[in-house]
Amino acid sequence: MAKKLETASPYLTILLLISLMIGFNYWSSTVMADDVSTSVDVGNSAPVIGEVSLNGKAAINLTEDGTIDIMASASITDANGCLDVRDGGGVKAYVYQYSTYSASTSHDDNYMYDADIVSCSWQSTTGNTCIYECTASSAMQYYANPTSATASASADQWAVTVVASDSYWADAASNSYDDNDETAIDINLLLGLSASGASASVDYDEGVTLGTGTESNALERGVRNSGNRAMNPLVSAGQNNALCTDYPTCTGEIITATHQQYSLITFSVGAGTSLSATPATLDTNTPQRTSDATDDASDDQIFWALFVPTGQAPGSYTGANALTADAD
Amino acid sequence: MKKIGPILIIVSLILFLFCANIAFAGFGITPSTVWNDHLLPSSHFEETIYLVQSKPEKDLLAKIEIDAPEMKDWISIDRGFEFTIPAGSQQFPIKVIIDIPQKAEFKNYDGKIWVKTMPLTKEGDGMVTVALGAIISLNLRVSSEEIYGFAFRGITIKDAEEGRPIKVTVTLQNVGNTESAPSKIHLDVYDAYLIKVFQSGDITEIEPLKAFETKEVVVKFPNKLALGSYFGSVQVFKDEKSIGEAKAVFNILERTGFIYKIFSKWYSWIVLIAVILAGIAMGLRKTLKQLINNWNSKRRERKRQRLEEKLKKLEK
Numbered sequence: 001m002a003k004k005l006e007t008a009s010p011y012l013t014i015l016l017l018i019s020l021m022i023g024f025n026y027w028s029s030t031v032m033a034d035d036v037s038t039s040v041d042v043g044n045s046a047p048v049i050g051e052v053s054l055n056g057k058a059a060i061n062l063t064e065d066g067t068i069d070i071m072a073s074a075s076i077t078d079a080n081g082c083l084d085v086r087d088g089g090g091v092k093a094y095v096y097q098y099s100t101y102s103a104s105t106s107h108d109d110n111y112m113y114d115a116d117i118v119s120c121s122w123q124s125t126t127g128n129t130c131i132y133e134c135t136a137s138s139a140m141q142y143y144a145n146p147t148s149a150t151a152s153a154s155a156d157q158w159a160v161t162v163v164a165s166d167s168y169w170a171d172a173a174s175n176s177y178d179d180n181d182e183t184a185i186d187i188n189l190l191l192g193l194s195a196s197g198a199s200a201s202v203d204y205d206e207g208v209t210l211g212t213g214t215e216s217n218a219l220e221r222g223v224r225n226s227g228n229r230a231m232n233p234l235v236s237a238g239q240n241n242a243l244c245t246d247y248p249t250c251t252g253e254i255i256t257a258t259h260q261q262y263s264l265i266t267f268s269v270g271a272g273t274s275l276s277a278t279p280a281t282l283d284t285n286t287p288q289r290t291s292d293a294t295d296d297a298s299d300d301q302i303f304w305a306l307f308v309p310t311g312q313a314p315g316s317y318t319g320a321n322a323l324t325a326d327a328d
Numbered sequence: 329m330k331k332i333g334p335i336l337i338i339v340s341l342i343l344f345l346f347c348a349n350i351a352f353a354g355f356g357i358t359p360s361t362v363w364n365d366h367l368l369p370s371s372h373f374e375e376t377i378y379l380v381q382s383k384p385e386k387d388l389l390a391k392i393e394i395d396a397p398e399m400k401d402w403i404s405i406d407r408g409f410e411f412t413i414p415a416g417s418q419q420f421p422i423k424v425i426i427d428i429p430q431k432a433e434f435k436n437y438d439g440k441i442w443v444k445t446m447p448l449t450k451e452g453d454g455m456v457t458v459a460l461g462a463i464i465s466l467n468l469r470v471s472s473e474e475i476y477g478f479a480f481r482g483i484t485i486k487d488a489e490e491g492r493p494i495k496v497t498v499t500l501q502n503v504g505n506t507e508s509a510p511s512k513i514h515l516d517v518y519d520a521y522l523i524k525v526f527q528s529g530d531i532t533e534i535e536p537l538k539a540f541e542t543k544e545v546v547v548k549f550p551n552k553l554a555l556g557s558y559f560g561s562v563q564v565f566k567d568e569k570s571i572g573e574a575k576a577v578f579n580i581l582e583r584t585g586f587i588y589k590i591f592s593k594w595y596s597w598i599v600l601i602a603v604i605l606a607g608i609a610m611g612l613r614k615t616l617k618q619l620i621n622n623w624n625s626k627r628r629e630r631k632r633q634r635l636e637e638k639l640k641k642l643e644k
Binding site: 045061064066131142183190224226227239326 | 353355356359363378418461462465467477480499501503557571572574575576578579
């Protein structure tokens with residue numbers, strides 16, 4: 001036994017030393033503190049804004065005749081902790097077309113979404129740095145000014161300014177403006193149209209005049225510029241170039257598209273332009289709208305009429321007309 | 329009565345024609361132009377166009393028609409020339425893909441891409457649907473001019489363990505028409521208040537991006553930082569000019585590996601040296617013991633031989 005112990009003793013020594021080494025490590029990482037009473041005056045430190053970003057540094061794509069969410073983010077550091085900012089003046093954000101910004105600029109759907117629209121909330125914390133996300137749900141309008149490469153304001157860009165204030169009203173502001181044109185955040189051009197609209201409820205039950213053939217009075221339909229650029233609608237006959245009783249195959253009875261006429265002013269059948277399979281511009285030159293309200297400039301009316309030739313077989317005729325938005 | 333029958337039918341047609349198509353439908357495209365003024369022969373270029381509707385209540389059949397005789401064969405759509413836009417999709421992306429042939433003439437090319445839609449569900453007999461559409465403008469220029477440029481689309485910096493490299497992911501878009509990489513990516517590590525710089529560094533060996541490609545490039549910087557929270561400020565350079573800057577917060581965390589934990593304290597190394605020395609000492613002891621034993625046995629052998637010789641002499 002003694003001999004065995006003697007043989008193993010070097011290995012036991014090494015094992016003991018390694019155990020001591022590991023043991024010291026764990027022991028040394030635990031600090032036992034005595035009871036100490038301290039008194040410290042903590043001064044206020046103003047918040048510091050780090051990165052400010054609009055729409056994740058990607059171009060903004062609007063939705064025709066609708067709204068999209070606004071998204072921005074900022075990292076804010078305060079030596080007194082994130083609560084000092086949250087419970088102090090908080091964080092405000094302004095999203096705007098850069099060239100239009102001034103301290104007195106108020107909300108305008110075309111170029112300025114201010115702090116009453118965009119709200120910021122504290123999302124996460126890293127040390128004393130707080131990450132804020134600033135959003136406005138369904139806020140940015142479809143006619144917000146475009147700044148992309150082929151827009152008239154292509155030299156401009158969209159930016160967000162974030163202002164953080166702590167409980168002592170010490171504040172900081174920073175914006176996402178980028179003087180590199182390739183990296184600046186733009187709102188892309190949106191080309192869109194919306195059919196019908198305010199003038200959709202015309203009472204077609206009245207005023208139908210039936211002649212040798214049969215014709216309708218000109219009936220008014222609305223066409224709306226639902227994008228953020230000037231637009232010209234094109235009109236053409238849709239599938240099969242006709243109305244038919246067995247749409248869409250159209251092997252039965254048909255009324256050819258040329259029996260429909262249109263005009264930008266009210267008219268009697270014969271005075272309008274016959275509908276054709278070839279798209280024709282209405283030359284409305286409908287400008288970019290500046291509000292969602294219906295207006296004379298950005299909302300057009302198309303008058304339609306139908307002439308049914310003599311001898312047309314009775315039946316229920318179905319078809320499609322096409323309205324296509326083209327850039328003005 | 330014979331006359332009234334057809335008249336009634338036609339009246340009903342008119343009523344259907346104009347009352348039934350009261351659809352508050354809209355359609356749009358954004359961006360509305362595929363524009364590139366620095367394409368080279370053989371360039372590959374993609375542009376994402378969103379087909380947008382504020383009220384996507386029905387499935388729509390979309391048909392794409394290229395109206396650009398000179399370019400027709402260069403253009404394809406990732407979804408094909410006929411596809412369905414599902415109901416509920418306010419922003420439906422399609423990719424317009426342009427492949428310039430090797431022998432394309434150097435000049436401007438203009439054209440149109442027609443996007444035509446039609447509801448997949450039939451409105452009903454006697455109705456005229458208004459099929460909406462929009463035109464994507466094509467404005468391209470093919471030249472021999474090589475352009476080199478990047479757009480900086482943001483960064484992420486992962487938390488790193490003490491002593492381990494700081495991994496920075498930079499999203500870059502090559503806006504140039506040749507495969508290239510930025511000249512350098514520079515990192516300044518600040519304290520959380522963006523006052524004191526703790527560490528700076530450059531990475532110049534950067535994976536190149538194909539022409540017009542957007543890609544996440546990962547670069548690693550050495551890490552000499554103590555535990556804590558930092559701001560990393562990353563700048564991307566094209567030649568000597570900064571093309572953009574972004575900041576991100578990251579943490580330096582305690583190393584978690586078992587071996588690292590053991591050897592992270594100075595006295596661990598002393599203990600290790602002691603162990604090695606002890607090992608060496610024990611090894612030496614064993615060797616010495618063996619040498620002594622050998623020497624002793626040889627000495628005994630020689631003694632035995634001498635005694636044997638003496639005995640032999642005495643016997644004689």
